[in-house]
Amino acid sequence: MKLTGKVLVAQGGGPTAVINQSVVGVVLEARKYPEVTRIYGARHGVNGIINENFLDLTDVPTANLEAFAASPSSGLYSTRDKPDAAYCKKIFEICKAHDIRYFFYCGGNDSADSCNTVSKEASNAGYEMHVIHVPKTIDNDLKVTDHCPGYGSAAKFVAQAFAGADLDNRALPGVYIGVVMGRHAGFLTAAAALGRKYEDDGPHLIYLPERTFNLERFKNDVENVYAKYGRCVIAVSEGIVDETGKPIAAKFTGGEKDAHGNVQLSGSGALGDHLAKYIKDEAKISRVRADTLGYLQRSFLGCVSEVDQVEARTVGEMGVRYAIGQQKSGSVAMKRAGNYSISYFLTALDTVARDSIEMPDEYINAAGNDVTEAFIKYARPLVGTLTEATLIDAPAVQKILKK
Numbered sequence: 001m002k003l004t005g006k007v008l009v010a011q012g013g014g015p016t017a018v019i020n021q022s023v024v025g026v027v028l029e030a031r032k033y034p035e036v037t038r039i040y041g042a043r044h045g046v047n048g049i050i051n052e053n054f055l056d057l058t059d060v061p062t063a064n065l066e067a068f069a070a071s072p073s074s075g076l077y078s079t080r081d082k083p084d085a086a087y088c089k090k091i092f093e094i095c096k097a098h099d100i101r102y103f104f105y106c107g108g109n110d111s112a113d114s115c116n117t118v119s120k121e122a123s124n125a126g127y128e129m130h131v132i133h134v135p136k137t138i139d140n141d142l143k144v145t146d147h148c149p150g151y152g153s154a155a156k157f158v159a160q161a162f163a164g165a166d167l168d169n170r171a172l173p174g175v176y177i178g179v180v181m182g183r184h185a186g187f188l189t190a191a192a193a194l195g196r197k198y199e200d201d202g203p204h205l206i207y208l209p210e211r212t213f214n215l216e217r218f219k220n221d222v223e224n225v226y227a228k229y230g231r232c233v234i235a236v237s238e239g240i241v242d243e244t245g246k247p248i249a250a251k252f253t254g255g256e257k258d259a260h261g262n263v264q265l266s267g268s269g270a271l272g273d274h275l276a277k278y279i280k281d282e283a284k285i286s287r288v289r290a291d292t293l294g295y296l297q298r299s300f301l302g303c304v305s306e307v308d309q310v311e312a313r314t315v316g317e318m319g320v321r322y323a324i325g326q327q328k329s330g331s332v333a334m335k336r337a338g339n340y341s342i343s344y345f346l347t348a349l350d351t352v353a354r355d356s357i358e359m360p361d362e363y364i365n366a367a368g369n370d371v372t373e374a375f376i377k378y379a380r381p382l383v384g385t386l387t388e389a390t391l392i393d394a395p396a397v398q399k400i401l402k403k
Helices: 019-030 045-050 062-069 085-098 109-124 151-171 187-195 215-229 248-252 270-283 306-325 373-383
Strands: 005-011 036-042 054-056 100-107 130-135 175-180 205-207 232-237 288-292 330-337 341-347
Touching: 005 019, 005 045, 005 085, 019 036, 019 062, 019 100, 019 306, 036 045, 045 085, 045 100, 045 109, 085 100, 085 109, 100 109, 100 306, 109 130, 130 306, 151 175, 151 187, 151 232, 151 306, 151 373, 175 187, 175 270, 187 205, 187 232, 187 373, 205 215, 215 232, 215 270, 232 270, 248 270, 270 288, 306 330, 306 341, 306 373
Parallel strands: 005 036, 005 100, 100 130, 130 330, 175 232, 175 288, 205 232
Antiparallel strands: 036 054, 330 341
């Protein structure tokens, strides 16, 4: 017998360009089930639950939902709260008072950990409630699933941002360094390679947190590329580590940690500035510039992968089918087949909670300063359509006075 009661959907962690698609997937699919009495959305994730900060989404017009789905960022607002046992007890009190029986939480591995905790506490308290983790993260570092909704759109932004930076660098040659999000996984930084079209296109160098970063090797790499092309475009992950395994960016953030105990790696342009100064001083190259892409990668209007949109919607829909249709709890995951086809399945919450993955070795070149064709094959389908630039194709005129 299926549980009858309310549905609650919420968003946690960093926003993405498609996380609202998942919310709408949950809402529209939940409307099909007679067991659902109302559909609520919690504002600011689990923090909204304990504060009873709910929106009633039951009768929101479909046209509004679809427009909301196409809008980036976390439209229900997010939180970095990490529920402990006491926090979960508050969640249960609120859920019981509102007769919430199905909880869908859109987020990354920390949000999956919260789902796991909530599910266990519900079971211990004897409160019947099915909990579904709906995956999202631009870092693409969740276990089990082939990839994560949110990554494709962020990867598309990174690919096109570096393609544009490369065009700028061609026009006014020098060294350009772009620092990309991703924490301890290099997937997002690696996506900078997806915008390359011509043989000499940048980024010419890509540095990922899966490989030790050495300043002397970095300088040598830059000098070699600069000698070959007269310019150099570089993609650097915010999570690059030194020989001791410590994030280099942490030296500039004072070891500050977020609510989940993660060392803060972003929040300033210090890492890029440090690397730019080093190249200026040690490689004696005068024109060196650095940018930190920052939050632009997460919710940039007008740069969304159509593939990512569909998959983000589908994981929300599938979550409802598993929770209400099959009366199960777990995390929705994706499996790839063939050239590019995706199927969906449910995995246990504790297989996704807390821990994360890194880029596989096969995606990183032997020198540790670029990606391989295997990565391109993996990531290219996820970003959808990319805008390409074309260089002028004209012969040079023979010089007369400047021979």
